[in-house]
Structures are given as structure tokens and as C-alpha cells.
Amino acid sequence: MTRSDNIVLALSPIDEDLKLAFTVDCVIFGYDNDDLKVLTIECNMDPFMGMISLLGDFITQDEDADSAAKRILKYCTGNEDIFLEEVKSFSKPDRHPFGRVITIAFYSLVPISLTKLTDSADKHLKWVSVDEITEMAFDHKEILDNCLYQLRKSLREKPIGFELLPKKFSLKQLQTLYEVVLGIELDKRNFRRKLRSLNILIDLEERQQEVSHRPAKLYKFDEHSFEKKSSDGLKFEI
Amino acid sequence: MTRSDNIVLALSPIDEDLKLAFTVDCVIFGYDNDDLKVLTIECNMDPFMGMISLLGDFITQDEDADSAAKRILKYCTGNEDIFLEEVKSFSKPDRHPFGRVITIAFYSLVPISLTKLTDSADKHLKWVSVDEITEMAFDHKEILDNCLYQLRKSLREKPIGFELLPKKFSLKQLQTLYEVVLGIELDKRNFRRKLRSLNILIDLEERQQEVSHRPAKLYKFDEHSFEKKSSDGLKFEI
DNA sequence: GAAGATAGTGTTAAATTAACACATTATGAA
DNA sequence: TTCATAATGTGTTAATTTAACACTATCTTC
Numbered sequence: 001m002t003r004s005d006n007i008v009l010a011l012s013p014i015d016e017d018l019k020l021a022f023t024v025d026c027v028i029f030g031y032d033n034d035d036l037k038v039l040t041i042e043c044n045m046d047p048f049m050g051m052i053s054l055l056g057d058f059i060t061q062d063e064d065a066d067s068a069a070k071r072i073l074k075y076c077t078g079n080e081d082i083f084l085e086e087v088k089s090f091s092k093p094d095r096h097p098f099g100r101v102i103t104i105a106f107y108s109l110v111p112i113s114l115t116k117l118t119d120s121a122d123k124h125l126k127w128v129s130v131d132e133i134t135e136m137a138f139d140h141k142e143i144l145d146n147c148l149y150q151l152r153k154s155l156r157e158k159p160i161g162f163e164l165l166p167k168k169f170s171l172k173q174l175q176t177l178y179e180v181v182l183g184i185e186l187d188k189r190n191f192r193r194k195l196r197s198l199n200i201l202i203d204l205e206e207r208q209q210e211v212s213h214r215p216a217k218l219y220k221f222d223e224h225s226f227e228k229k230s231s232d233g234l235k236f237e238i
Numbered sequence: 239m240t241r242s243d244n245i246v247l248a249l250s251p252i253d254e255d256l257k258l259a260f261t262v263d264c265v266i267f268g269y270d271n272d273d274l275k276v277l278t279i280e281c282n283m284d285p286f287m288g289m290i291s292l293l294g295d296f297i298t299q300d301e302d303a304d305s306a307a308k309r310i311l312k313y314c315t316g317n318e319d320i321f322l323e324e325v326k327s328f329s330k331p332d333r334h335p336f337g338r339v340i341t342i343a344f345y346s347l348v349p350i351s352l353t354k355l356t357d358s359a360d361k362h363l364k365w366v367s368v369d370e371i372t373e374m375a376f377d378h379k380e381i382l383d384n385c386l387y388q389l390r391k392s393l394r395e396k397p398i399g400f401e402l403l404p405k406k407f408s409l410k411q412l413q414t415l416y417e418v419v420l421g422i423e424l425d426k427r428n429f430r431r432k433l434r435s436l437n438i439l440i441d442l443e444e445r446q447q448e449v450s451h452r453p454a455k456l457y458k459f460d461e462h463s464f465e466k467k468s469s470d471g472l473k474f475e476i
Numbered sequence: 477g478a479a480g481a482t483a484g485t486g487t488t489a490a491a492t493t494a495a496c497a498c499a500t501t502a503t504g505a506a
Numbered sequence: 507t508t509c510a511t512a513a514t515g516t517g518t519t520a521a522t523t524t525a526a527c528a529c530t531a532t533c534t535t536c
Binding site for chain 2: 020021022059061062063064065066086088089091092093100102104
């Protein structure tokens with residue numbers, strides 16, 4: 001490869017023999033038992049032996065970063081239709097002990113209840129509460145922090161909370177999810193009114209089963225309304 | 239480099255001889271004459287010969303993406319203290335005719351009036367109105383569109399409009415900037431009240447010179463107030 | 477059928493946003 | 507020096523949105 005001409009600088013020519021690697025790392029968020037979790041894998045590479053790390057892989061020759069992230073998600077969860085958002089790149093020269101590895105971080109939202117970790121990956125993977133994570137291999141804690149920040153931001157701007165829940169959910173579940181992830185308390189009546197006004201939920205005319213009290217009504221997310229609204233700039237703002 | 243172990247997939251081993259290149263591309267926005275402009279350079283590489291492209295370069299061995307972007311900005315404008323925000327990566331396998339070139343896109347905001355394009359770069363660089371740009375070399379039009387979208391989003395969320403203006407500016411200038419970039423009309427009184435309430439401007443007790451009418455008061459941006467507010471989540475919302 | 481547990485609902489005050497018109501102050505030409 | 511011109515600069519009110527707040531309804535289990 002020769003230096004392209006639309007590239008204006010000639011300060012530090014690229015060494016043709018430089019080994020570069022390009023990866024993606026996925027912060028796979030799950031939500032279970034009123035707790036936000038991240039899918040992790042144990043690192044068995046020094047100097048990070050035994051620490052948890054995010055799920056990542058090289059970007060192959062015939063795919064883009066997005067496809068690589070989807071491939072990882074499919075590999076781990078078997079699911080192809082998962083919410084995914086690119087966050088930012090991480091490229092400190094010394095971020096990886098093996099050389100120059102530049103990574104693009106994504107976060108994704110999966111409903112843990114619907115997710116069977118695939119057999120091949122299962123034994124290595126672990127859902128860990130975000131709260132419990134104080135350190136990770138590589139710069140993965142920094143990546144996690146950035147993705148968590150972005151998740152919180154997006155959760156307030158766009159109707160994506162559903163992505164973490166089962167297809168059918170109660171308003172209470174949804175509210176608790178917001179409270180847990182955002183770390184705030186919400187007023188029940190205001191929360192419900194807000195969601196009503198957004199017209200993004202479909203009342204399933206069904207109720208929760210097997211609870212020892214009045215069962216809650218179940219809703220599902222109305223995909224159609226979302227498409228329509230997100231395109232002309234829905235202001236979600238919970 | 240061997241495949242790291244925290245990387246779970248082994249579907250498509252990376253060819254050790256694969257030539258990868260890692261670049262940054264900067265959408266350098268300027269504002270002049272009530273018009274949003276982008277700094278471009280003419281491409282002289284087939285098949286994009288003669289088309290305009292963004293400013294970009296390889297990421298060198300000892301810098302991260304951010305540093306590379308800053309290096310480009312300094313090279314072009316001589317200035318080191320320029321607003322810079324990472325937007326997203328572009329990594330389609332065929333996006334670059336020379337091989338596998340993955341790029342991280344940034345946009346930056348510079349006050350054209352204060353910017354002397356450096357001598358070495360000057361003859362190749364051109365400020366072009368965003369409105370006039372219908373196509374660019376590579377996937378740079380797509381990159382521009384994404385960065386423009388992000389600029390508009392950030393302009394509504396964070397007080398960054400100042401970055402495009404001279405140090406001293408009038409409220410009218412600032413309002414017109416918002417109107418031009420966002421493509422909307424704003425109410426003068428509401429706009430002024432809003433800015434007053436944000437407490438991010440310092441009245442310089444000076445007035446515009448050389449205008450053939452009542453001269454406007456000049457303000458500057460109060461850096462200190464911004465630091466303080468952005469850290470605890472300023473809601474700008476113009 | 478009573479007790480326990482959670483679901484579900486409406487009103488009012490406060491804050492924010494939107495809409496709107498005229499007086500002020502400088503310049504420059506008569 | 508005064509008048510025309512061209513822009514700056516300012517306040518009030520209505521509409522909307524957000525925040526605060528407490529009780530009744532419905533189901534289960536004992």
C-alpha cells in the first residue's frame with residue numbers, strides 16, 4: 001500500500017511491515033433480576049490472566065465493524081436481531097500487550113431471559129453485574145464505562161429500554177429497568193403517563209401469570225411506531 | 239501477532255500478511271459569511287481524481303486516533319486548541335481502492351476568521367460550503383453526512399457554537415449560526431433569554447466596529463462556566 | 477371473606493417554552 | 507443638524523410540559 005494522496009501529512013511514514021490489528025469489542029448488556037449485567041469472558045492471557053474481559057474479535061477481511069459485532073452477538077447468543085450501537089474507538093498505542101490493536105467498541109442490549117448462550121461459548125461466558133465490576137483485562141473497564149455512559153444517554157433519548165426485556169413486559173418492569181440503569185427514582189404515575197403519550201406500547205390484553213398478588217397487564221413494544229418516530233426525531237426524554 | 243484468547247471466535251483467521259491501514263478523517267467545519275463550510279482537499283487518485291475529499295492521515299505507531307486528528311488539525315490550521323469530537327468508524331471492506339483501510343471519523347470546529355491555512359497545505363486546501371457538496375471521493379460524502387448529523391445533535395445539547403465564531407461575537411452572530419447550521423428559525427428574544435439563563439457568556443462591554451447602524455454588544459464564551467456545567471450534565475437544548 | 481401485596485389511576489402547582497411588537501441607538505445622507 | 511435607514515435590544519402572556527403527591531382496585535393466599 002502506498003500513501004494516498006488525499007492524505008496530507010508525511011511526517012511519520014507507515015512502516016510497511018507494521019503489524020496492525022483491527023478488532024471490535026462488544027459490551028453486551030443484559031438485564032435480569034432487577035440488575036444490569038454485562039456478558040464477560042475470562043481472560044487467560046498474561047498480564048491479565050484470570051481477569052474478565054469483553055467479547056471481541058478481529059474484523060475479518062470481508063466484513064465491516066458492524067458485521068463483526070453482529071457476528072460476535074450471534075455467536076454468543078444465537079440471535080441475529082439484537083440492538084447494537086457503536087460507541088467509540090480505543091487506540092492507545094500500548095492498549096494491547098501483543099501489539100498495535102485498535103478496537104471499535106459497541107454496546108448491545110439483549111433480553112437475558114430469551115438468551116441461551118450457545119453451547120460452544122457457554123462454558124467460558126459469564127453474566128456479571130455492572131456494579132460488581134471494578135477492573136477488567138486490557139482497557140476493557142474504560143470501554144465498559146464509556147458504553148455504560150452511552151447506554152444511559154441513549155436510554156433517555158430513544159425508546160430502547162424494551163430491548164433488555166422479554167417481548168411481553170409490565171409497566172412496572174419497564175420502570176424498574178429505567179430506575180436501575182439510570183440510577184434514579186421515577187414517579188409511577190408520571191412514568192406511565194409519559195409512555196402513554198409516546199404511543200409506542202401495545203396493550204396485549206394479557207396479564208402476568210404466577211404472581212401472588214394482582215397481576216400486571218402486559219405490553220409489547222410497537223415496532224412500527226418507533227420506525228416512524230425515530231426517523232423524524234423522537235424526543236423521548238424520560 | 240497471534241490470536242488473543244479473549245477473542246472468542248475462530249471463524250476467519252486473520253492473514254498475517256494482510257495489509258491493514260488505520261486512518262482518521264476529519265470533517266473540519268468552518269463558518270464564514272453566514273455559511274457552514276468544510277475544509278477539503280482535491281483528490282488526485284483514481285478513480286476519484288479531481289473530486290474533493292476530507293483531510294485524513296494514517297494513525298502512526300506512537301499515537302492514538304485522537305492525536306492523529308489533532309495532528310491533522312494543527313498541520314492545516316496551525317492551531318492546537320480546536321474542538322474535536324469522534325463520530326464513528328467507517329470500515330466497509332471495499333471503501334478504499336488501495337486495500338483494507340479503516341477510518342475513524344472526527345469533526346472539528348474552527349473559527350475561519352482566526353485560521354490561516356498553513357503555507358505548506360494552503361495551496362491544496364479549500365473551504366467549500368456544505369450545501370454545495372453533492373459528492374466526494376471515497377465514502378467521504380457519507381462521512382460528512384454523519385458528522386453533520388452529529389454536529390447538529392451536539393449543537394443542541396452542548397454549548398459549542400462559539401467554537402465556530404471569533405473570540406468576540408454578537409448575539410446576533412451566534413443566533414444566525416444556530417439558524418444556519420440547524421436549518422431552523424429562532425425567536426430573537428427567546429434565544430437571548432435562553433443564553434442569559436445559561437450563564438455561559440461574558441459581556442465584554444465592547445461594541446462592534448465599522449457597521450453602518452447601531453453596533454451590537456460583544457460577548458465571549460465563559461470557559462469556566464462550561465467546564466463546571468458540562469461535568470454535571472448541562473442541558474443546553476436550543 | 478379477610479389480609480396481604482402490588483397494580484393502577486387524576487389533579488394541581490411549578491417550570492419551561494412559544495408566540496408576539498415596539499422602542500433604542502448608531503450611521504450616513506440630505 | 508436633522509431625518510431616514512438599519513440594525514440592536516427588550517417584556518408579557520398563553521400554552522405546554524414536568525413535578526409532586528395519595529388513594530382505590532384487583533388478584534392471591536390463608
